Amino acid sequence: MKFHSRCLVAALSAALLLSGCGEEKTSEGQKESVTFASQDAFPSTYSVTQSRPVVIRGATLLTGTDEKMDSADLLLTDGVITGIGEGLEAPGDALEIDGSGKWVTPGIIDVHSHLGDYPAPAIESSQDGNEMTSPNTAEVWAEHSVWTQDPQFALALAGGVTTLQILPGSANLFGGRGVTLKNVPARRVQDMKFPGAPYGLKMACGENPKRVYGSKGTAPSTRMGNVAGYRKAWIAAANYKKKWDDYGKNGGDKPERNLELETLAGVLDGEILVHNHCYRGEEMAIMMDIAREFDFQVSTFHHAVEAYKVADLLAENNVCAAVWADWWGFKHEAYDMTQANLAILDQAEACAMIHSDSAVGIQHLNEEVAKAMTAGRRAGFDIPPEHAVGWMTLNPAKALGVAEKTGSLEKGKMADVVVWSGNPFSVYSKAEKVFIDGELMYDRDDPTRQPRTDFELGILDAEGERL
């Protein structure tokens, strides 16, 4: 089975208010509707080497849809989930996995990662995550920096991560495009690109942009300077979009392409999702007003240390928040942390999730959710594991616009599945088997199914692997 890049039409979470992709009708050069997202520029070449069907028997399933099933079976066929329940019949050639004592969850999804862009080893010549040369670099794409041989991808896989968004850094008001990847070994980033996933646009509030540019004596040097920078850019983007829309309607001279404005116009068109680094409650409220002014939708506030203060506003505006369990204090805007942040957001019915922003943290997102769940319980909320699991599966899938395809154990969805040695919300549990589109990508019990990047060959010992 091979997926081709194509527009994602109506397959996205309604909560994100996305319109479909632009149609590419080119008839005699008269009418041309432009796809600002340019999904065909670096098309996904993701493919799955189909293996045999898989049936996991008698496991505890956390479906990602608020359901816990004890002693249930899960059937994966042709890369998708085809059965869930008790006593499933499986094809004769199916790989049978004894799930007794095991727990099964959807593959973990990290909405905020820099793997490949900030690879290990972190040597200076490979620090490709932050184009710190202008406050607006909406024209750069994170995928063009991804070093697919980054050994951190394989480590994240062993932690159960099947899908991740690689984002540019937060130095700029507009950092550039993020890309959603499936966490598979690949020679080129196109081989990892999640088929049909919309692009993200990284934006940043607060301290980082004003520090980076203010210290160079250029704008922005204040938070109000930040906001002026966003609004100027959106005005330019709206004009750009209108030019192309007019051209699409009326023909005439074809406007010149502008990579920076194309990305922003893609947001205004609803094709590209805004992922906004933003810590303070006040700033989130301002950003939502900017979105209203220019008629676009913010998908997710990232880091969002103060999201709990405006949880009701986020819920009203259908904006998600991606947070840590307990990081704080490294900056003033990260000072007002509460460990109950995620739980308070959740209780206010905002779409909330865990995220890593860390190559260590991404390997332990189940533990991070466990800590956030515990903090919520201590705050008096009733949060069962079958609910908390959504914080690392279905909710990040929503934030990335891929919730119709992955993020839960439901028939017809991609067979992105983790078999855990026990309750995933224990520090002692490990991802034992990780399936991506039904293919066994990682098996803790079988060293021949533990991928090692090119970098790791012969690096500590010429005849061995890294470990």
Next chain:
Amino acid sequence: MNKMVRKIAMSCALLLGVAAPQLQAETLLITGGKVHTLGEAGSLETADILLRDGRVEAVGPSLDLSADRTIDASGKVVTPGVIAPVSELGLTEIGAASDTNDYAVTGESIGSAFDPMPAFNPKSTLIPFNRAGGVTRALVFPGISLWGEGVGDPQRVFAGRSFAIELNGEFDSVVATDLAQKAYLGEAGGQLAGGSRASAFAKVKSALREAAEYRDHRDAIRRGDWRTLNHSAADLEALQPVIDGEQPLLVTVNRASDILAVIDLAEQFELELIVQGAAEGWMVADQLAAAGVPVVIDAIDNLPISFSSLGARFDNAALLHEAGVTLAISAPGYAGTHNTYLSRQSAGNAVAYGLPYEAGLKAISTNVAGIFGIEGGVIEPGAVGDIAIWNGDPLEVTSFPEQLLIGGEPQSLVTRSTRLRDRYLKPEQGHEHWYRF
């Protein structure tokens, strides 16, 4: 493990405690908990602990004693409080706000004389926060500045002097001083010393030689009747206990070959050595064990993040322990001092990857006290009453302390984090949240 005479300052709290009337001959009984003594008595499924005047008097099953106060710990897990092996507690408030940081300095000197203790702030919000995570004591060390002006400028091969605190937030909470000197060798040292790790070694050796020269000719040097030395008298004074083997040298290195080079250096100068980092420690675990060198590791960091830590792996702790190395586990590097208590999560991961359970508990308490020569980390007669009572396994990510004693005194577990939580449990439009406190 270390033969040196430790300079343990008498607990100020204890001295004051004797004078404070409310503590006179006070007894406290903790009953019915599952007690990990981390001492000779081992782990007891159900046991009572009697404290008198802030110290443990007895521990055992069914002590059948009465006391002034009783804490029912049935169904709970009881351990010594967590001790942080390397922190900047009280020296930092907000990482990127340089005004609030006092743990690092830049300059021309080699740095050994730098004593951060006068800057210690026991009212830092990091102290109640980490106390609520189960930390009762911490070593406080200077470090390299990560933010603000001077970042990337050549800093010092030595970071400076250290002290230990108890986390009760009192003005007299420094419990011991001059516990170790800190130095950077290996990759970090190479960058600090001008490009090569060899030059960092040379700088350290030169300083140690001069320190010995200073010791042997102090009077002549002070009279001015000696050659001009390359280092200041203050720096050389600070190194005296190090070259005398009274104060260990804590050295951060990660690469296996660097660790061996540091062991050689310690043998050559007869230093007491502690290795911090040791990402590739497992590759030279036998040599570390043979040299009696304890290590402080970031057990959750398995990233080959530099060419000096290509061998980083989750079971480093287990392999070091198996070889007989005394092991302390620090907070995850990414968590920093603000989340020092997450050494528990790191230790839990180390246990998940093969470290025996009690060794995991000791790595965040008992061994830290032993390595640096401070009190704490054990529940046995005579031990300081730093005790945590947990809702469950303290290495589990769903666990937290329900009660905490420092020097036998019950501690508040309220933090800014819980205050903010309680204010915004139900965020809504209006003004009322400012009136909620």
